[in-house]
Amino acid sequence: MSSVYHVSVDPQRCQGHARCLAFAPEVFEFDDEGYSYIPEERSRFVELSEDLKLAIANCPERAILVKEESRV
């Protein structure tokens, strides 16, 4: 069975450093207070791009969460 990656930003941990925006601007959005989020409709990935991996690795708060989900 194949799986997909669900990627999200933990709002409790994000402090608005915006490093994710620097690495993967096509994935992350920012609210009016400068906190990052990923819109639900584009939060699933068959594979994680290099940019997205760098965004995850460089988050100072370790706030970007990756969960593997089995594909329905």
Next chain:
Amino acid sequence: MSDEMTVGRDFDFHGPALDNIFDTYSELRSQCPVGRSEKHGGFWFLTKSDDIFEAEQSPETFSVAPSMLLPAFGTDTPMIPIDIDPPEHTAYRRILLPLFTPKAIARLEDGMQRTARELATEVAAQEVVDVSSMYARPMPTIIFSRLAGFPEEDWPKFDRWVDDIIYERTVDPERAWKAGQEVMDYFDALLRSRAGESDQGDIISHLLHAEIEGRKLSHEELLSYCYLLFVAGLDTTAWAIRSSLWYLAQHPAEQDRLRRNPELITTAAEEFLRTLSPVQAMARTCLRDTEVSGQKIQEGDRVVLVFGAGNRDPEVYEDPDQIVLDRQNNRHLAFGGGIHRCLGSNLGRRELVVALEQFLSTVEHFSLENPNEQWHGVGPLTLRIGR
């Protein structure tokens, strides 16, 4: 035991101690990653990246009262929001958040580019020049003062106040407190002169109109915000620009590499921030007995998070003391983290990148004229321009 307790006893992170602080960090790391210094009234220091990260994530144990600064920044007044703990901290910080988002900072782009280019053009016309006073300091002072609403005719006074409050405080505390009072008096008068005006679009206007829990900010609260913005907004970025130029002046091949590949400057800026961080350490106070990497720390003890050491932690970075301009994995602590993460980080980063872009594209080859000038601080950086 006795050896371990004596190592680090004289550890300091100000003034001349910075000259060879990276060697000091290596020594502390190998002998006592959590240790005790007797300086500044006594404090525990944390040098490991993970320990610093954990402490930042635990404001209920590591309080910022009475101040994040050790020693104080020329005042007893807690600075809002950095010297305030939750729950009050949350609403205080939220007032400033919209002003420093990536979108808000993007609106300053044209002004930054223009200011940096004008200053760089003046530098380029010289043979030997102090780029600290001609470039690294004025660029962020102009950008931030415009954003904040600090009147242009007052800018010439700012450098001395910053020098006395931030740099002279460890040598001559009286001078720092005198300057602190002058800055308080200055903002007291500025705030009074602007009370009741319509929105001017700057930070002072924003604060004058802001509401916290259904009320306006008091004069004392406004003053505290202004004082913080003043000491946080000018000097840190100047240090970052100056230290980056200090490094590049000694590495002509790296200079040329960035000139040829300006898209690499954003990554290089992160590396300069990691290795030559303007804020080497910040203090906390322990609110309850705790333990860090096996070391017991008692309620009431001061604790210093040594970001500069964590940023060179070999458990986190490959070749931590090497400046690698295209380093990809670079989760550093230059802006701190947790609820007190530097609110101006998006601004500071952009200023540094623009400053380097404009400098490298405008000024031809440059080298150190005075090799005795140190990597740290905002003192003179004398460069020879041209080959």
